[in-house]
Amino acid sequence: MRKARTPKLVELPGIWLGQHIQTIVATLGRLMDSPLPSSMTMAVIGISLALPAALFVMTENLRTMAGGWDQTAAISLFLKFEIDDQEAGRVADEVKTWSEITRVHLITREQALAEFRDLGGFEESLDKITKNPLPVVLTIYPGPAHSSPEQLEALQGKLMKRPEADFARMDTLWLQRFQAILDLIQSGSLLLGVLLGIGVLLIIGNTIRLEILNRRVEIEIMELVGATAAFIRRPFLYTGAWYGLLGGLTAWLLVTLATLLLQQPVSRLASLYRSEFQLSGLGFAATGLLLASSILLGLIGSLLAVNRHLRGAEPG
């Protein structure tokens, strides 16, 4: 009587790796054996993941667009028309001494006119004007510690009270508000991502649970002939990971497709605003993150199902 040969210790890693590779291939094969239900599950996961991913792409693009604009807080103080460059210089020097101000930039009437001419489209009308119609402008930059919307508003009021001031305009307040809105959308999409992630977890968990129930007989027989709990669980865990990966790829495809479709109209709109802005899709890092988290969701989802429904051989 020859006893069943036990593998030598050096062979064990090879057996372990071989079993894993075999399971990885076999589970994918099983998924492809039933393409319709598999692809439906894949599509549900893909759409769930595509929503937060698309929101992320949208906010990232808006952020890039806004990043092109000057973001430092500043107030443009338009002086009264009768104030000349020399007197404006004195006002600038005085304002510069205020503790909340870091820098004051003076735009003389001549500079303003030149700048205006450069913008284009106004040359003809400017040529007809003999006298410079533009006032002196002081661009006033407060320090970073004095740049909150409330502080800017207070500063604006303080500047307006000066006798030389015509009016003061905050250039960047709306930009700050825009940034705040972007932050809000991004937090919202993160929250949505978490919720939909839990959804994906449940979808995969339930799919794996059904798969386990379908294969009850097979599992029982495998336990009977001496399969370890790990051996029986392994294919289900890999199936979950496959669902995650395929769902993640579907999400990537959906977002990339949407980006490509919108590329053309966005470029046209940007060119109307004389902007070089280009819509960008999911970057390399974001794609990696999407796929990694979708695989992880698949693994955790199937782990939950497996822990609940596969407890290994248990004698009564």
Added chain:
Amino acid sequence: MIQFQHVFKRYPERGEALGGINFEVQTGELVFLTGHSGAGKSTLLRLIGLLERPSRGQVVVNGRNLLTLPRNQIPYHRRQVGMIFQDHRLLQDRSVFDNVALPLVVTGLGQKEIGRRVRAALDQVGLLKRERATPVALSGGEQQRVGIARAVVGRPPVLLADEPTGNLDPDLSREIFELFERFQYVGVTLMIATHDLALVNSMRHRTLTLDDGRLINDTGSW
């Protein structure tokens, strides 16, 4: 090889199935287990294969005390005990080859070695030519022989059979029992539960008789 010491098994729903069983089976013995249905034959075999644990008492198989065997060791114990069932317990959607290969696949054996051993096992039961068939295409006797091939393919030192010929006619039954004798010749310890008394009496092997969960007769070795 198999020792029962004062073994009790009680089910909550139907009371005592085994009450104080004591016996010992030596390596290489072939033992019949008889008794009316419900006498506890299946329960006794299930305790050896660790499909169930005794309520009280000790079962020792191949030097392993099953009472203290941790749960994660159960699979390794089952690889040492080949089990054959009346309803074959085959996977209907897999080929004969895949069914027989299952005990080897779960151990992580290489494909080549699996193929070699599966064909050797199928050859022993005379089904070498049917390896590609699915169980549905086989007769009852052939299906049972696939079950036997699956039980012996891992070369376990212990074979258990629970009513292996329950659905077979006398000629086929005798064939199966002769197959079991051949395994005994190569040193396998076998316990076969059956109520085919005519066959048991004609074969002259040690016979244990159970009645209502108690061991009422042990013929001893021939």
